[in-house]
Amino acid sequence: MKLGFASFGVQLGENTRIDLSTYAADVPIVDVRVNGCSMTLTLRGDVVDDTGLALAHQLRDAVNGFVAECERLHAEQGDRAASSESAAA
CATH class of the missing domain: 1.20.5 (Single alpha-helices involved in coiled-coils or other helix-helix interfaces)
Incomplete structure (x- = not known):
């Protein structure tokens, strides 16, 4: 089986909001919201x-x-x- 491929593009503008959520015992999350669409960046699992x-x-x-x-x-x-x-x- 071949590896998967994905592509996702976001153009940031006035309607963009970027937040960082941190937790005492879990990995951080970056959330990018643009025009009703949300994309999160985090690490897989609960350990860094x-x-x-x-x-x-x-x-x-x-x-x-x-x-x-x-x-x-x-x-x-x-x-x-x-x-x-x-x-x-």
Whole structure:
């Protein structure tokens, strides 16, 4: 039998809500809600083993990279807008 494949895309916008739920004795859950659809990220099972911790680190690294790229683009777009406003004045 071959491995399964799945693909799921979400475009975040004004109607997006992202929450983190933590518990004293259970694994954390990240919940992403967009326009009535909800996607949760959590570890399988109730124990955080070495693999689960490695996956959490990969998720952190990906999110940190996403934030850094958004900040870079935001700054560039702000600089372009300021330049356009100065040229128009």
